[in-house]
Amino acid sequence: MKKVYVNEDWCLACHLCEYYCAAANSGATDMIKAFKSGKNPIPRIQVEEGSEVNFAVQCRHCDGKACVKGCIAGALSITPEGVVVCDENKCVGCGTCILSCPFGCIVIDEDNHRIAKCDLCTKNHDGEPACVQGCPNNAIVFEER
Amino acid sequence: MGVEFIYPEFEVIRNDERCIGCRVCERQCANEVHRYDVERGRMMSDETTCVNCQRCVSLCPTRALKIVKSDCTLRENANWQNDTIKEVYKQANSGGVLLSSMGNPKPMPVYWDKILINASQVTNPSIDPLREPMETKVFLGKKPEKITRDENGRLITDLPPHLELSMPVMFSAMSYGSISYNAHASLARAATKLGVYYNTGEGGLHEDFFKYGENTIVQVASGRFGVNEEYLSAGAAIEIKMGQGAKPGIGGHLPGMKINDEISKTRMIPKGTDAISPAPHHDIYSIEDLRQLVFSLKEATNWEKPVIVKIAAVHNVAAIASGVARSGADIIAIDGFRGGTGAAPTRIRDNVGIPIELALASVDARLRDEGIRNDVSVVVGGSVRSAADVVKAIALGADACYIATSALLALGCHLCRSCNTGKCNWGIATQRADLVKRLNPDIGYQRLVNLVTAWDHEIKEMMGGMGINSIEALRGNRLMLRGVGLTQKELDILGIQHAGE
């Protein structure tokens, strides 16, 4: 299954992936609209900055799937392709998946009392996820491994 | 802190309707022009340190930024122009030699732009490069005067060593130190992929790049940095650098702060010490001395590598080239006065040397006149900007061209001409690890390959238009060129006729 991977040698901690991600998942048609309409778009990808290396982290769609198994609302599920997705109507924002995710990849959407997570942009558009498209240094790739 | 005489050259124009405060401009500016004002919740800028490298403009995800030339102006004066006055202010302030980078920006004549290329019509057919074979492969090195045979009548094919180029373009010398590890990696990988050569410059060869040796020209310059037997043997050819177009007559200076562990190891000098290349080679005061070095290097490498001698285009370049051709060199590289550099005194860069077009024409003519043109190949550089410049250079007599500024542009350089600060925001002319990282060689090498491949297509198209299907048939074919707006003297030196003649 194709997943998003980050090569920390090339991550510049420019944080653009977070903005492209947030905008793509905001439902707005462009980034200005996404950020300038009073809402607070939530990125599903998070950049960690270090003194020497930086990298972005997002859902690994891992084998453990502790988030799906632990979800109290049955909001998280796995698509036939293996993508972990969240039914935003069902999620109550309890945080059990945040407690469970070993990578710290699930974020809280406080405004909407639910969580937000990477679904590889399957809901947003075809082709490559927004973070991959927006990375200026090819540090984020979408590939099979 | 006294009065600041100089108003910032650029203004950052930020469209607040578009700015979303993502702060990428702030994070990506090594000159710290941008900052986020938390209290006001918006981005601010201080243009005093802006070099107009366009990094922020390029990365801004909402195109909220543009950098414009400030229209704050001094009173107009054709003699005392703004820049001239500001340079006086700078020197009155610092007391130092003005330093600058990249090529001469002054409005000197660009002869390439006054030369036009011929095309076939009716009587001699043009050739479609998409349908018919078109040869741009070039061999550099000594060519035998005549065919010789052994007693059995078989051809004697023992030739002196040559460089084989898939097309007549190479990346010219840029040292590891003046440019980054990742810039070097990009050049090395691109040269290998393209079947051409890149050049180490005088900075030695990092151990990681020995594997690209077959496509590497290793340079020996006056500082002799990083030169040892292993280094000389690693490359496909050795270049002796006598001069550089951007700063003829002077040496080089890489400040100690740029000499980090890796560069120290590669150059074989202590970490943190200034790397000073003397103005002359202290063992070369004559053509005979040069010949000694040429032969020493050949001897050291088992006579397997062609030796290039690189000189700056200066007033008596033709006579110098004639001497170089007789020194035993296989290839002469001539660097014109618009050539780039990582750092040069501004006065030298802008006032010393001559245009490459004139130097090339006179060198080629001189070597032909003396019957020694086939003893050497001629490579020219110093602002070869496009495939058209390459075609014109070949027609004027060059065997191949060196490009560097174009290559850096492909890597992201925006010609802000601030290489000497060491804070290149594009990760090219810097050794700061966080900045070097910005140039991913996976991207850089592909862009270089794209550029040179595109030029190859264009060269073939122009050749086809002239009805020429081999680059050999174009070389020195000045009948394919015409001048416009040139004096008779200029036409005579270039050896071409005026348009309409």
Place this chain on the structure above:
Amino acid sequence: MNYVIIGNSAAAIGTVAGIREFDSTGNITIISDEKYHTYSRPLISYWLEGKVTEKNILYRPADYYEQNNVTPVLGRKVTKIDAANKSVLLEDGLQIQYDKLMVATGSKPFVPPMNGLDKVHYHTFMSFDSAKAIRSEAKDGMKVLIIGAGLIGLKAAEALSAYNAKITVVDMADRILPSILDVRAGVKMQKHIESKGVKFILGTSAEEFTEHSAKLKNGVTVDFDMLIIAVGVRPNTELVSDAGGNVDRGIITDMTQKTSLDDVYAAGDCTVSYDASSDTNKILALLPNAYMQGEVAGRNMAGREFRYVNAIPMNAIGFFGLHIISAGSYDGEEYVEETENTYKKLVFRENRLVGYILIGDVRRAGIYTSMIKERIDLGEVDIDMLKEKPQMMMFGKTRRLDKLGGITK
């Protein structure tokens, strides 16, 4: 193969998932005394509060049973397991044969004997029916007395505050949420919940109930329109113990979730689990634990061999907008940071992180959880980074790239 599952919540659904991973054709029957399609028990407070619709309280989609080829037998109670004949007996007399049986019976509210309680009307809060009963009697501005300041009692308080109820919570302990918080964190949460209008009377208990009023042992009298008893729960173990299976505080299983009875498995709140963080056996009444135990049991029931390891106590919950995530054991060397709105406590023992409490800022807490579960030695991480916040950066490059699947040069 005939699989029979008693219970219809997380452990049961986990069991179905475990079975179906390896056996797509065997017959699965789910029997439950509740009449509902599988629903999320923890969501009853959200439903009561009006944040979740009756449709969204479902734990799995409406076509779940068909999709997974499961026969639901709902609203009917199992009264007996006949281990010798491998069958279960329902109260209406129906007998169902099994090859493999799962007991996922969960727990029931514990209502201790209290003076006068038998004469007053009260509620518990553990099932959808109990939530419906509360909603049917809820009135705007009513006075509510909740006995028990644990997770269930406080979730009921939060839900009922949506009815502008005047809520008093009484607990025998001197602090709230003792099962998941330490004293300082408890005080912090108490202040937060009090700021939302809930009144606590702690360190005392009801001496006597009369109609709409409770007299406490400290002499205070609390009037109420509605009484909710939420002092604790007890595992439903009788079916197994009656059939001769080993039962302690909960049903005893081995690491494959099998009980002492042949072909009888158990999972979820009715069982005793091994807590890897404190190296003790205890009841871990947590939904993720129930599901994963069920899943392991299901795989074993389908003939594979799996073991359930690394269970630890853990909780993610929020009250009135303030999030809590906690996990592991609190016995060890402590590192504490506290601000007005946040609390962080990390507990170290034997050079490992063994437990933590986060209040307010719970971002990326799972990284801490994984450190406890994976028993990662502190020598392998940057301790300053660990203390600063949960982050992948704290791991050495090798482990980090391993986890994130990154590229090495």
